[in-house]
Amino acid sequence: MHGSGMVLLRLASLALGAALLTSPSGTFAHAGSARLRPMRSTEPLAIVVNRSNPMNDISLAELRRIYRGQRGRWSNGRRVTLVMRNPGAPERGAILRSLYGVDEEENRRGFLQAILTGEASDAPKLLATPNGVLRFVFNVPGAIGYVRASEVDASVKTLRVDGRLPGDAGYGLAVGTP
Numbered sequence: 088m089h090g091s092g093m094v095l096l097r098l099a100s101l102a103l104g105a106a107l108l109t110s111p112s113g114t115f116a117h118a119g120s121a122r123l124r125p126m127r128s129t130e131p132l133a134i135v136v137n138r139s140n141p142m143n144d145i146s147l148a149e150l151r152r153i154y155r156g157q158r159g160r161w162s163n164g165r166r167v168t169l170v171m172r173n174p175g176a177p178e179r180g181a182i183l184r185s186l187y188g189v190d191e192e193e194n195r196r197g198f199l200q201a202i203l204t205g206e207a208s209d210a211p212k213l214l215a216t217p218n219g220v221l222r223f224v225f226n227v228p229g230a231i232g233y234v235r236a237s238e239v240d241a242s243v244k245t246l247r248v249d250g251r252l253p254g255d256a257g258y259g260l261a262v263g264t265p
Contacts, residue, residue: 129261131236131253132178135221135243137228140165144247147259153231154186156206161229169211170223170232178217181262182233235262 134150136142141163145153152158159167172179174191183194200206212230214220217238224230225242236253239245251258 129263131258132181132233132260132262133236133239133253134231134233134246134248134260135224135239136231136246137224138242138244139228140231140244142246143244144250147249150248151186154182156201165229168227168230169209170220170230171211171213172217172220172233173213173215176215177262178233178235181260185260233260 134145140161142161149158153167154169156169161167171182174195180191183189183191187194187197189197212223214223214232217234220232220234221238221240221243224232236245239253245252248258248260253260
């Protein structure tokens, strides 16, 4: 091809490339307007407990009380052991926003204040990987943690939150990617 034919082929190729954009999650956004917007993708977070835990369902309000240290025992009297992902993990950020209403820096300041005033005594167990969270919850009967729903295995029990399981319509805990 020469001249105008090559230019038209190149323009068609550019138009096709502009019409389909791949987001980090592998989904496609269609360029239906002059201004392209990336698609948002979310994955539900599962709240997991040891299989011996008597709870099957928890309200979001009760989950907040547990994660804020306002409830330290399960209904069977066993001590609650909080498990969280390390700072910087997207799952941790989602939990901080959903249950605490803060970001990482506000959480750090608030926790230091709670330690100084005696409102908190035990820091949550911090773990780097979802597999670490699952193993810890499996081994500690009073533990409660969170992982992406796709990472849950049979070693732990997934709690319903406000009657919903991860993936159900209206389930409120998710980690998102822009």
